[in-house]
Structure formats: C-alpha cells, structure tokens
Amino acid sequence: MQYIRDLKKYYWPKGPQDAVRLLMQEPLAEIIAGGTELLVSGLKGREVNNLVDITRAGLSYVKKDKKYIKIGATTTISELQNAPLFKDFACSILSKAAGKFVSVQIRNAATIGGNLGAAMPSSDIAPVLMALDAKIHVCGKENKEFPINGFYISKRKTVMAPYEIITEIEIPLPAENVKTGYAFEKIGRTEMDIAIVNGAASITIDASGEVKNARLSLGSVAQNTIRCLEIENNLLGKKLTKEIIAASCENIAKSIDPKTDVRASAKYRGTVARVIAARLIEEAYIKAGGKI
Amino acid sequence: MKLNLKINSENKVFDIDVRDTLMDVLRANGYKSVKHGCETGECGACTVIVNGLTVNSCIYPAVKCEDAELITCEGLEKDGKLSILQEKFIEMGAIQCGYCTPGMLLSAHALLMKNPNPKLEDVKDALSGNFCRCTGYKKPVDAVMAAAKEMKGAK
Ligand SMILES: Cc1cc2nc3c(=O)[nH]c(=O)nc-3n(C[C@H](O)[C@H](O)[C@H](O)COP(=O)(O)OP(=O)(O)OC[C@H]3O[C@@H](n4cnc5c(N)ncnc54)[C@H](O)[C@@H]3O)c2cc1C
Ligand code: FES
Numbered sequence: 534m535q536y537i538r539d540l541k542k543y544y545w546p547k548g549p550q551d552a553v554r555l556l557m558q559e560p561l562a563e564i565i566a567g568g569t570e571l572l573v574s575g576l577k578g579r580e581v582n583n584l585v586d587i588t589r590a591g592l593s594y595v596k597k598d599k600k601y602i603k604i605g606a607t608t609t610i611s612e613l614q615n616a617p618l619f620k621d622f623a624c625s626i627l628s629k630a631a632g633k634f635v636s637v638q639i640r641n642a643a644t645i646g647g648n649l650g651a652a653m654p655s656s657d658i659a660p661v662l663m664a665l666d667a668k669i670h671v672c673g674k675e676n677k678e679f680p681i682n683g684f685y686i687s688k689r690k691t692v693m694a695p696y697e698i699i700t701e702i703e704i705p706l707p708a709e710n711v712k713t714g715y716a717f718e719k720i721g722r723t724e725m726d727i728a729i730v731n732g733a734a735s736i737t738i739d740a741s742g743e744v745k746n747a748r749l750s751l752g753s754v755a756q757n758t759i760r761c762l763e764i765e766n767n768l769l770g771k772k773l774t775k776e777i778i779a780a781s782c783e784n785i786a787k788s789i790d791p792k793t794d795v796r797a798s799a800k801y802r803g804t805v806a807r808v809i810a811a812r813l814i815e816e817a818y819i820k821a822g823g824k825i
Numbered sequence: 826m827k828l829n830l831k832i833n834s835e836n837k838v839f840d841i842d843v844r845d846t847l848m849d850v851l852r853a854n855g856y857k858s859v860k861h862g863c864e865t866g867e868c869g870a871c872t873v874i875v876n877g878l879t880v881n882s883c884i885y886p887a888v889k890c891e892d893a894e895l896i897t898c899e900g901l902e903k904d905g906k907l908s909i910l911q912e913k914f915i916e917m918g919a920i921q922c923g924y925c926t927p928g929m930l931l932s933a934h935a936l937l938m939k940n941p942n943p944k945l946e947d948v949k950d951a952l953s954g955n956f957c958r959c960t961g962y963k964k965p966v967d968a969v970m971a972a973a974k975e976m977k978g979a980k
C-alpha cells in the first residue's frame with residue numbers, strides 16, 4: 534500500500550530551524566516523526582505533498598541538569614521506557630506509562646513529540662506530563678514554551694501554528710526536601726490496548742500528612758487530556774482518608790465529557806473515571822508517605 | 826529513487842517510490858516472509874528488525890531505511906539450517922497456519938539479541954504486538970522461553 538497518494542518529496546532537515554523553514558516554504562508540508570499516528574489515521578482526507586522527517590534533527594535525547602529533566606521531541610517511547618533516569622524518577626510513572634504503550638514495534642518508532650503533536654485524548658504520555666508539570670518547547674518563527682496544561686485546544690488541535698514544531702519537553706525536578714508521591718493508571722480492553730480511561734496524579738504532603746499540592750489528570754474522558762482542577766482543590770490542606778477521597782471525586786462528572794466509541798460507552802467511562810481518580814489520589818498520597 | 830540498505834547481511838539497492846512503505850518494498854523484492862496483514866500497525870504480521878529494533882513495516886516509510894541494517898525471517902536460518910528459535914516453534918507446536926510466525930520469530934529474535942535471559946513477562950511483552958488467530962499465545966511464549974534456555978546451553 535502506498536501510504537500517501539499525493540506525496541512528492543521527503544525531507545531530512547538537520548535541525549529544528551531547518552524543519553520550520555521547510556514547513557513554511559514547501560506547500561502542503563507536514564512533519565513526520567515515527568509516523569505511527571500520521572500514517573494510520575493522521576492523514577485521512579488530507580492532501581500532503583511534502584513530508585519533513587525530524588528524526589535526524591538532533592532531537593533524540595534525555596538529559597538532566599540541576600533543575601530539569603529535558604526530553605528531546607524525537608525520543609522514542611522505547612527510549613523513555615528504558616532510560617535509567619526514569620526508573621527512579623517520580624515513582625517511575627513515565628517508564629510505567631511507556632511500558633503500557635501498545636506494542637514493542639510501535640514503541641520503537643513512536644516519539645514523545647509525535648504523541649503530543651497528535652493531540653489525541655487517549656495519549657498515555659500527556660496525563661503523566663500533566664502530573665509532572667511539564668513544559669513544552671516549540672520552535673517556529675521564534676522559540677516559545679507552553680505549560681502542558683493549556684497546550685491542547687480540542688481533539689487533534691494544539692496551540693501551535695502549522696509551521697511550528699515541538700523540540701523539547703522539560704520536567705521540573707521537585708525540591709529536595711518535599712514529600713511527593715506519584716501514580717499512573719491505564720484501563721483498557723487489555724493492558725496494552727489504547728486506553729478506555731487513563732490518568733496520573735502527584736501529591737505533595739507536609740510532615741503532618743496535609744496535602745500541600747495536588748495534580749490529577751485524566752485521558753480519554755474529554756476532547757483532550759484534562760487536569761481535574763476542582764478535585765485537586767478539594768484535596769488541599771487535608772489529611773486524606775478513603776472517605777475524603779471519595780467525596781472529592783463525587784462530582785467528577787462536571788469536569789469530564791466522555792464519549793462512546795468502539796471500546797467503551799460514555800457511561801462506563803464516567804464510572805471508571807471516578808474509580809481511577811480515587812485510586813490515583815490514594816496511591817500517590819501513600820507513595821508520598823501519607824497514611825490512610 | 827534509489828534505496829541503499831543491508832538485508833540479512835547482504836548489501837542491496839532497490840528502486841523505490843517515495844510513497845512506498847517498507848512492507849511494499851520488501852515483498853516486491855522477494856522477502857515474502859513479511860506478511861501483509863492489517864496495514865494499521867496492530868497485528869505485527871509485517872514485523873521486521875531495523876537496526877536491532879522491531880518495527881511494523883506496513884506503517885514504516887521505506888525511505889527511513891536508507892543505510893539501515895535489516896533482518897527478515899529469511900535471515901534467521903544459517904547455511905540452510907533453522908535457528909534454535911525456529912526449531913523450538915516447530916517442536917512445540919507454536920505454529921498452525923503460520924501467518925503470524927515470521928513476525929513472532931522476529932519479535933522474539935530481537936528480544937533474545939538484547940536479553941538472552943528473559944523472564945516470562947519480558948517474552949509476553951515482546952510478543953504483545955503480534956496477533957495470532959490460531960495457536961493462542963501460550964505455545965509461542967513457551968517456545969521462546971525454551972529457545973532461550975537451549976541457546977544458553979549451546980554457548
Ligand atoms: C496500533 C496503534 C496503537 C496505538 N496505541 C497507543 C497507545 O496505547 N497510547 C498512545 O498514547 N498512543 C497510541 N497510539 C498512537 C501513536 O502511536 C502515538 O500517538 C505516537 O506517540 C505518535 O508518535 P509518532 O512519532 O509516531 O508521530 P507521527 O505519526 O510521526 O506524528 C503524529 C502527529 O504529530 C505531528 N508531529 C510529530 N512530531 C511532531 C513534533 N515534534 N512537533 C509537532 N508536531 C509533530 C505530525 O505532524 C502528526 O500530525 C497508537 C497507534 C497505533 C497505530
Ligand atoms: S500488517 Fe503491519 S501491523 Fe498488521
């Protein structure tokens with residue numbers, strides 16, 4: 534099968550600026566990284582004449598400095614899964630999410646930048662990056678950065694202009710003397726299938742066990758991955774019990790807008806979202822050192 | 826356009842169209858072990874190893890393979906002799922119709938290249954992108970575990 538009927542030229546830019554220049558100059562041009570989204574569903578009904586492959590543009594790396602972990606946009610899901618850095622960072626939620634990502638074959642090609650660029654609500658990576666307060670670095674006419682919360686506008690749409698590309702994902706390192714716990718969950722038809730509901734949480738507590746900071750994100754229950762701000766606020770300043778957690782998640786239906794598809798009904802998604810939210814909060818709280 | 830690559834240790838130059846998938850190119854050039862299944866990256870029948878890593882060749886642009894080293898199922902046997910992994914698949918009944926088998930073998934081969942002592946979980950994970958409609962998964966998984974054991978003994 535020839536994957537794109539209208540394709541005429543395939544470019545290998547040497548760096549991100551070179552890629553942006555090609556996107557601005559060539560008609561009907563599109564970025565390709567692993568191609569696992571683009572060639573399966575991303576091109577449906579669209580005419581593309583030029584593909585700009587950024588996998589040799591120097592954007593495959595994972596590094597750490599004093600304040601941040603930095604992930605290059607073309608780092609593959611396999612590389613994330615296997616990077617020693619993520620094995621003991623943030624209760625290994627990023628390795629865990631990467632390890633539940635479909636199959637080895639897809640993980641070997643799929644990239645983190647492509648995952649965010651595709652802007653699908655079922656992304657396994659976006660909920661984790663939301664729990665970690667990640668920032669997305671974008672290159673276009675100028676360099677910009679966006680907090681991941683707010684990066685998405687709607688299904689398949691981000692705040693980026695068509696000629697802009699994601700270059701790096703930046704994760705702040707938590708301060709040394711705080712107690713923070715993290716959790717990731719994915720519910721699917723099988724462990725590896727695209728999520729019916731997924732999510733992540735991070736909870737920071739003080740010495741007495743009171744919640745000082747909370748992040749809760751859910752995927753596959755709205756147009757894009759979302760932060761559940763109301764639930765996060767409900768937790769602040771409290772020592773958590775099962776009852777408090779359940780009460781905080783009671784009104785989750787207000788923050789989500791699940792849809793029915795081949796994998797699950799909207800109703801099922803709504804019920805599961807409440808269960809997952811509570812489970813994530815509990816796990817992150819306990820991992821932070823809280824007692825329930 | 827021309828595509829230069831190495832397949833099963835042989836240098837090759839293929840004439841390709843920029844729109845071809847790797848699966849198209851391999852099948853057109855006689856590598857018929859690469860099976861044409863779902864075309865959407867789900868079934869794994871088209872799996873090949875590119876620079877040591879398995880990919881779904883049906884959603885992999887052929888142009889990405891310039892100067893790459895590939896392994897297909899044709900490359901697993903040596904001097905007309907099947908590999909231990911292949912022998913174990915036959916011996917243990919891990920093959921029925923055989924459509925999924927080349928992909929399964931390559932996923933297992935890639936795992937064993939990196940990790941000669943896999944745990945059961947590692948094998949299950951490695952084969953999770955290869956669908957089999959006949960045998961179920963127990964026999965292929967057992968065959969890979971048995972091959973790993975025998976290969977260690979052979980060393
Ligand atoms: C069978 C199958 C199962 C899947 N299961 C999962 C799953 O379980 N979880 C999950 O999260 N995803 C899943 N996916 C979706 C897909 O694999 C991921 O979204 C993947 O991370 C996309 O990365 P890529 O590099 O292949 O992107 P590509 O396909 O190359 O690109 C995707 C989109 O993003 C754009 N893009 C790529 N890189 C950049 C960049 N740096 N900056 C800006 N835009 C960019 C492209 O133009 C394109 O529009 C699945 C896909 C398939 C085929
Ligand atoms: S044919 Fe490629 S994954 Fe099914």
Ligand code: FES
Binds near residue numbers: 919923924925956
């Ligand atoms: S043996 Fe028939 S599909 Fe696996």
